[in-house]
Amino acid sequence: MKIGIPKALLYYKYRIMWRSFLEDLNCEVVVSPNTNKAIMDTGENYSIDESCTSAKIFMGHVSWLIGKCDYILIPRIESYANGDTVCTKFYALYDICRSTFPEAKFICYNVDYAHHQTEWKAYKQLGEALGASVFHTRRAYLNAKNELTVYEKILQSNQDDLIHSDNLKVLIVSHPYNIYDEMLGTPIIRFLKDLNVDVFFADIPDSADMCAKSKHLSRSMYWHYNKEIVGSISHYESIIDGIIFLTTFPCGPDSLTVELLLRKIKGIPMTNLVVDSNTGEAGLHTRIESFIDIIAEKKKRGDEYVG
Numbered sequence: 001m002k003i004g005i006p007k008a009l010l011y012y013k014y015r016i017m018w019r020s021f022l023e024d025l026n027c028e029v030v031v032s033p034n035t036n037k038a039i040m041d042t043g044e045n046y047s048i049d050e051s052c053t054s055a056k057i058f059m060g061h062v063s064w065l066i067g068k069c070d071y072i073l074i075p076r077i078e079s080y081a082n083g084d085t086v087c088t089k090f091y092a093l094y095d096i097c098r099s100t101f102p103e104a105k106f107i108c109y110n111v112d113y114a115h116h117q118t119e120w121k122a123y124k125q126l127g128e129a130l131g132a133s134v135f136h137t138r139r140a141y142l143n144a145k146n147e148l149t150v151y152e153k154i155l156q157s158n159q160d161d162l163i164h165s166d167n168l169k170v171l172i173v174s175h176p177y178n179i180y181d182e183m184l185g186t187p188i189i190r191f192l193k194d195l196n197v198d199v200f201f202a203d204i205p206d207s208a209d210m211c212a213k214s215k216h217l218s219r220s221m222y223w224h225y226n227k228e229i230v231g232s233i234s235h236y237e238s239i240i241d242g243i244i245f246l247t248t249f250p251c252g253p254d255s256l257t258v259e260l261l262l263r264k265i266k267g268i269p270m271t272n273l274v275v276d277s278n279t280g281e282a283g284l285h286t287r288i289e290s291f292i293d294i295i296a297e298k299k300k301r302g303d304e305y306v307g
């Protein structure tokens, strides 16, 4: 059986786990390509105007996969703990895609800890839908989870190695699906590396630890994925020279979160880049270059930053 995975949104969080689990259950995995102009345009055509660019891109990837696999995997994630929630897009995507693409077949799993639907229960149901025994599914789930944990630890250790470098250090505070998307964050990361800046990614440190640390900046932060990336600011504040917020237009959770952080964080230069399908690289480069000039000057002079 061929299972399609859209290279967008939760792909960047769970790709290692999904591939391992599905291949263990003898499925072939088909991943859509990096986001390109055609995928972005298609996604826009299939989305309502009010949708965020990240979700529009997701629709473009789903459309690309239609006809190239038997089922497209779209999880429905609602909560990771009691009193916890995520952006409503992650509740709704499966249903949105079913109604937008009635010709396609989708496969789903639901994670909602607040209603006792744990990740294992969700994968058990997914395994059942794919015709695997509970024993086989359990083994595949545990292996996949372990592979993801090992991969995350390697990323964390690589990022920690940068702490002692003498280069300028910038923390990118954004969701992984924005940071690593070929049309959104990747050109920005490339540009920063060309400027000899060490880039720290907010999504890499341990999730539970970051959710706990997010309380240093906001005790009432609402969305789980925002808590994860906000916690990274407290985690790295003593070693970074600047923060770049990267958000897609018109994201509700991020606009509220960034506004709050811009008011609360003192002493670290910050800039906010809001991107969509019409953002030109030239304008972004100018803004990033001037931001890097500012933090380089601040580091050189050791001045107290005001502004």
Ligand code: SF4
Pocket (backbone or CB within 6 Å): 052, 053, 054, 055, 087, 088, 089, 090, 175, 248, 250, 251, 252, 253, 254
């Ligand atoms: S958090 Fe923002 S960018 Fe992410 S899916 Fe929700 S609205 Fe879109």
